[in-house]
Structures are given as structure tokens and as C-alpha cells.
Amino acid sequence: MPAEVRFDLLWPEFLVAGLAFAIFTLDFFLRPERKNILGWISAIGLLYIIAFTIPFLNDESESLFGGLYRVDDYALFFKVLSMAIGGAVILGSIHYVGKYLTHPGEYYAIILLSVLAMMMMAASGELLTAYLSLELLSFCLYILSGFALHDRKSSEASVKYILLGAFSSGLLLYGIVLMYGAMGTTNFAEMAAFLDGHGEINGRLLIGLTLLVTGLGFKMAAVPFHMWAPDVYEGAPMPITAYIAVGSKVAAFALVLRLFAEGLLPAIDQWNILIAGMAAVTMLFGNVVALAQTNIKRMLAYSSVGQVGFLLMGVASLSTLSSNGLMVHLVGYSATNLAVFFAIIAFYNYTGKEEISDFAGLASRSPFLAAAITISLFSLAGLPFLAGFVTKFYLFSAAAAEDLLWLAGVAMVASLISLYYYLKVARQMYISPATEGEDSTIKVPALLYGLVGVMVIIVILIGLYPEPLVNLIEDATAVILPGGDASALSLR
Amino acid sequence: MELYHVELLSAALFAIGIYGVLARRNSVLILISIELMLNAVNINAVAYSAFLDPGRLVGQVITIFVITVAAAEVGLAMAIILRLYRTMSTANADEADSMKW
Numbered sequence: 300m301p302a303e304v305r306f307d308l309l310w311p312e313f314l315v316a317g318l319a320f321a322i323f324t325l326d327f328f329l330r331p332e333r334k335n336i337l338g339w340i341s342a343i344g345l346l347y348i349i350a351f352t353i354p355f356l357n358d359e360s361e362s363l364f365g366g367l368y369r370v371d372d373y374a375l376f377f378k379v380l381s382m383a384i385g386g387a388v389i390l391g392s393i394h395y396v397g398k399y400l401t402h403p404g405e406y407y408a409i410i411l412l413s414v415l416a417m418m419m420m421a422a423s424g425e426l427l428t429a430y431l432s433l434e435l436l437s438f439c440l441y442i443l444s445g446f447a448l449h450d451r452k453s454s455e456a457s458v459k460y461i462l463l464g465a466f467s468s469g470l471l472l473y474g475i476v477l478m479y480g481a482m483g484t485t486n487f488a489e490m491a492a493f494l495d496g497h498g499e500i501n502g503r504l505l506i507g508l509t510l511l512v513t514g515l516g517f518k519m520a521a522v523p524f525h526m527w528a529p530d531v532y533e534g535a536p537m538p539i540t541a542y543i544a545v546g547s548k549v550a551a552f553a554l555v556l557r558l559f560a561e562g563l564l565p566a567i568d569q570w571n572i573l574i575a576g577m578a579a580v581t582m583l584f585g586n587v588v589a590l591a592q593t594n595i596k597r598m599l600a601y602s603s604v605g606q607v608g609f610l611l612m613g614v615a616s617l618s619t620l621s622s623n624g625l626m627v628h629l630v631g632y633s634a635t636n637l638a639v640f641f642a643i644i645a646f647y648n649y650t651g652k653e654e655i656s657d658f659a660g661l662a663s664r665s666p667f668l669a670a671a672i673t674i675s676l677f678s679l680a681g682l683p684f685l686a687g688f689v690t691k692f693y694l695f696s697a698a699a700a701e702d703l704l705w706l707a708g709v710a711m712v713a714s715l716i717s718l719y720y721y722l723k724v725a726r727q728m729y730i731s732p733a734t735e736g737e738d739s740t741i742k743v744p745a746l747l748y749g750l751v752g753v754m755v756i757i758v759i760l761i762g763l764y765p766e767p768l769v770n771l772i773e774d775a776t777a778v779i780l781p782g783g784d785a786s787a788l789s790l791r
Numbered sequence: 792m793e794l795y796h797v798e799l800l801s802a803a804l805f806a807i808g809i810y811g812v813l814a815r816r817n818s819v820l821i822l823i824s825i826e827l828m829l830n831a832v833n834i835n836a837v838a839y840s841a842f843l844d845p846g847r848l849v850g851q852v853i854t855i856f857v858i859t860v861a862a863a864e865v866g867l868a869m870a871i872i873l874r875l876y877r878t879m880s881t882a883n884a885d886e887a888d889s890m891k892w
Contacts, residue, residue, distance in 0.1 A: 469828035
């Protein structure tokens, strides 16, 4: 253990936490009608912290507190991504909060705290630290999903989320403790050394691993542990739905990828079938059930359950290639989902409706929103020239290269199914005429216009020119899988 | 006393907790069952630390953190259940069914 802990490397975390508490405090001093400014302060503050963090932590590689907390390029990548997602969601909520929610100060500050939790999840190098940051994130999301105080659905969503979330943390913790009992350590690196050394896999370890995967499966909404997702997505305020769909998935996969790559890779034969099976069921179930949905938020909930299946495929075939694929897909998925959700938020702010049939005639009411939704849904389905195609291509070919050709095949079928229900939305917008009395032009505020535009541009940019992103991601995965392909292949 | 005695106790407590979560209708009782699961975790953590890893305090540290997080979780969950009760006049998890499929 190093004699001196370099606390200065934690500046980004300190700054985000400080920003959150500054917002809590400022909230006391502002008159209610001026509280919108808190959203702007949080978003601009996050932007400054990103600009500070990138040069500050670039190429740092340090283990703090004896390996509990890592500061490296992998953590840096996810820290910047989390802050960007948090900032975008905050900007996207400003109009929504002004119109539908009370207590804006708490709202923005809790989002900032959850960004902090996401940053810690990507950096934790030990199971208990990982669990604590995961709980911080979950607590913030429980509160946020119940934030529409007088909405029945919102309270109901929040209760379902916290009961199932607490249950899943129980399973996760029991798994963590059993693994501690089996291996005598909770540190990822020491776990890998243990598994490499004796290779003694006993019942305690297997049960622990299963419970750990179950608990994490709950958190990222993989089938059969997805039951909370559709209800929470439908009941939560819309920007929070976007945040749960994007932010919590990014953070959960940041944690899962580091845990499996740094800690459990030597035992890959024990868990890859488990994860691969879960991935196959998840992608098929999510996409098939999405076919039957009439509420756009519920449809996107099942669609994101399906996307979790694709992402799990990258974990099941863990190697440098597939973790690159997973991270590329994660970035593409985030940008695309944020584009859809921002467009839907703009629509909801004006109309207050969220059924798919309400989108009829959107092409004439607001050609911009209709085009943005169509482009991003096509990207989710994986049509060429958009982010979804490139990222799915990376991910599927990685799985195929790692002997999981059947899983890549299942993923192709699931993608095809998903195209059907995405096209149903596009058909409503472009072919069905608007209902009588509801055909006024939709006014989109400049802020949401800009956000949707930026996200769509990112989606198209990743689709046409992914190399800079892929290079960044290759640097990041080199940290968690230092041996590269050679070590991953030699395990087989 | 052997390690497996404690492990059995903890597993039994954990199983009772899971049964409670699945069988109870009232949200507060579900929450209490979750507390049982977390206490099973605590017993296990201390037992492993004492029997298998006596030089270090990893298990005890896990226990302290779990107790703290569980307390925070109960506070938050009770507040949210109270909110459900105010809007829907029920705290039963199976009556909160305005969203399905």
C-alpha cells in the first residue's frame, strides 16, 4: 500500500459533489420563478468539470486506498461520458421541470449526485466500493422516479423500483459475501490472482457468482429480472426515464465490464454460458414484447431491455475486441436514446400525451421532431449510415469471433424484430393523418431544438466516422485487459 | 462451533427473507423481509472474517457499511411508501397496479 494517498486525483469527484451541494444551498436563496437558473448552473458546471477532467486525468494510472479506487483511462472515459449524459439530461429537463415538477433545486442536485455515483462505479476496483456507489446511484434514481409528487403513476413506479431494487441489493450483497468467503478478498485484482492460482471453484464461489449476476441483472434490467423496468419507465417523469434508460445502463456496464475483465476473467468458463443465455433471452424477450406496446415510454423500455441483451453479448464473449464493441455500442446507444427522448420530451411538453397513436401526423405538425425520432429509431434498429449500424457491427462481429456465432445470429433476428415496432412509430408520424383538433404546429423551444439536433448529429457522425471514438475506447480497454487478445484467447 | 453452522443460520435467514418478499402483500412487511436478507449477509460476512480471514477486518467493514446502507434504505423506502399511501390510499404492493404489461 502506498504511504501517501494522492487525494488530488479525486478532484473531479470532489467538484461534482461540491456542485451538487452548491445547488442544494443556492436553492434556498432563489425565488421560485428564478429557479430555472439552477438547471443552467448545474449543466454549465458539469461542462467546466469535463473540460477540467480530461487534461487533468489523461494518462494517469493510479490505484488509491490500496486498490479500492482506480484512476485510469477506463475510469476517465466513463467519468466524462457520465458527466456528459448528466449534463444533457439536466438541460433537457429545464422546460419539463418548469412545467410539470416542483422542487427544482433538489431535482438537479440529486441528478448531480447520481452522476457522482456513476463516476465512482466506473472507478471502483473492489466489490464493496462498487456496491456502495451502485446504491448511491440507485437511491438517487428511486427519489427521482417518484419526483412527480401528485402523480399516482410516479409514486407507484417509485415504490416498485425501491422494493425490487432493495431486494436485488440483498441478492447482490449475499453474492458478494459468498465470493469473499470463497476467495478471501473482494479486490478485483486479488480475485483474478486467486482464480488464476488455484483455480479451485467450489460451491460457495458458484452460488456467489450466480447471486452476483442476478443482482447486477436486476440493476441493468436483464430478463428475467426486468419486471420493474417498464413500470418505472412509464411512471417516472420523462427526463428521468431518459436518464434511467441511458445513465444507469452506462454505469452498470462500466462496473460489470471492469468486474468481469479484471476480476473474473480467469473463470470465464464458469460464467460465460450463464451470461450468454441471459443475453439471448433478454434480447428476444425485450424486442418481442415491445411489439405489443401502445405507450411510447413503455415501448422504449422494452426496446432498452432488448439493447441490454446486445450489450450482455459483449460481456459473455469477453475479450479486448468485444469489450471495445460493448463500449462503442454503449456510446452509440446513449446518444441515440437521448435523441429519441429529447424529441419525445419536446412533444410531451407541448401536447402532454405519450401514446404512440398521439404521434399521428407529427410529420406535418413538426417535421423536425418527426425526422429526429425517425433517424434515431432507425439507428436503434441498426440501419446503415447511423450509429446503431456501426456499433452493432462491432459488437456482433466480436461475438462471432469469440465462438458465439449462435448468439450473434439471435441478435440479428432480434434486431430485425425491433425494426418492425420502430417502423410502426414512423408510420404513425408520416402516414397516419393527425386527429381532428390536434393538428396545430408544435412549438419546440430553442434549447430542446438544439439538444435534439446535437444528438442526431452525434448519431450520424458515429455512423459515418467512428474511428476517433474507437481509438479512445481502445486506449480505455487496454487498461482493464492489458494482455490484449492474446491472453483472452489463451484461456480457451 | 464450526463455520458451516453459521453459514446454515445465515442461509436460513436469507431464505426466510426471500420467502417474505415473495409472499407478503404489504410494502412495509416486504421491507422488513429485505432487512432479514441484509442481516443474513451481515452474519455471513462476520463469520467468514472470523473463521477464514482472521487477520483482517474486511468482513466487519462490510457489515458496518451494510448496516448503514440498510438504515438509509429503510428511511427512503418508508418515505416513498408514505407517498404511495397518500396518493393511492393503500400500502399494498399488489393494489398498486395502474400499469400492466
